[in-house]
Amino acid sequence: MNDRQDPYVQYDQYGQPMQLVGYDEYGQPVYQQVQPQQTQQTQGYGYDPYAQPEPRQQPIPPQQGYRSQQGYESQGYESQGYEPGQGYDYGTGQQPAVDTTQQWIPQQSPPRDQPQPPRQPAQEQPQRPVPGPRRPASGEGEYRTEQFSFIEEPNEGSEDVIDWLKFTESRSERREEARRRGRNRVVSLVVALALVVVGGVGYLWYAGKLPGVSGPDGGSTAAGGAQQRNVIVVHLHNTGGSGTSTALLVDNVTTGKGTTLLLPNSLSVSNDDGTTTTLGKSVDDDGSDGTRQALGTLLGTTIGATWRLDTPFLENLVELVGNIEVDTDVAVPDTKKDTAPLVSKGKDQTLSGQMAVAYATYRAPGEPETKQLERFGQVMQGVLEKISDDPQAATTTVRNLGLVLDPPLTEKDLGASLAKLAAHAKKGDYRTTVLPVQSNGTLSAATATGAIKDVLGGSVKAPEQGDTVRVGIRDGSGKKGATESARIALVNGGYSVVIGEKPTGTASSQVTYGEAAQKSKAEEVAKTLGLPTSAVHQGKVADNADVSAELGQDYRIT
Known part of the structure; x- marks a missing residue:
């Protein structure tokens, strides 16, 4: 037995041969267990009778966290032996099989005289997969940039x-x-x-120009249908004298025409309490709001607002529009001077503000009131022909007057209304007319029909549900106080009374309604007046009334 110890072969604690495979970074020898598959013996270094065949050397993976006897941690030891041709294949990028056999670094060599434990055949250790690829150490197959080349070939x-x-x-x-x-x-x-x-x-x-289609007023705009009209009442107050003058400025949107309807002060209107008064007294006593409602009830139309125009503001208005041209029918004397008249008679007379006021308020001795009204209408139409038809410009003119307007009229609304009327006047689609009134202040059915129906319109429209029924009274009884008695009875019954002209002697009283829907109301009117229902029949009624009551000789005063 060769008792010379082979320096390249050692035995572990179980007597298994371990072959020297290299040295670590601290100079300590590293041994690997000999696999039984290899039968080679170490040549040139002596013969070991206990040596087992060496296994084929496999690359040893780096020992992570390995600590030697001296306490030094060995990381990435790269000097572990392996045969040529094994290790990493850089051409295919595949990892080689890793041998996970045990490694042992001897601390001391066992003494020669100590008996060795019996050696057992080495058993092949099962290989376990190594988590993660082995990273080549520096100098041992490390990837370097010079190993790769990217070639761009232009195409x-x-x-x-x-x-x-x-x-x-x-x-x-x-x-x-x-x-x-x-x-x-x-x-x-x-x-x-x-x-x-x-x-x-x-x-x-x-x-209202679309045939067969209802306009914003709800009526048909076809021929003969209801038309849309905007109405403003203007009261001229003569601050230098006395009295007032009233006119309705009517803008017919449907026909594109304008009208100044002059209203005599002798026109009979009803107050809120049902009493009868004249238009002139209503303006002085009831004010603008009461008069507007009374006129609306009498004429059967809706009046949007009231414009109070005092003579000083009329004078300023004429001056702002640059004077007016009027065909005067009379020479107006200058009350302050006894020389030449202030306004001459003739065509196309240029009137200043002062002259326009004098002409609009002048009434010669013995002249009827309608003559003065016609002159006032001439001045108003002359102003409309000169004022701007642009709403903003007209509003500016109204604002420069410094008027204090009665609600709901505002400067903007008045300016817009005057601008529309001015557009009609500049085109020649404007006229001035006087509402015919009888001597007793009532409206004649024959003469008032044209003015009320054609100029104002809307009075023929049936009242809506809940509206006050307008009853026109005509006294043909010849009895004193019959009209007043009937008026009081109707007002107490909740009706609105319109006093009409007195007809000639009528034998029997009768109540007339125009539309079939008004028959029941006409019967109630007859009961209120103490008349039998046989006196009710359908026929022609006044344009400013829903039901007409004609008092005959059989009417009894209560």
């Missing part, structure tokens, strides 16, 4: 293809954008045409 054909793709893409985008713009233009055009059509139809509907 003119590929560049041409890219350019062609860019060209076709940009052309497609331009075509799509052109189609999109075209669609947007078509949609915008269709929307604009639709707005124009809707706006035109709406204007025709609002103006």
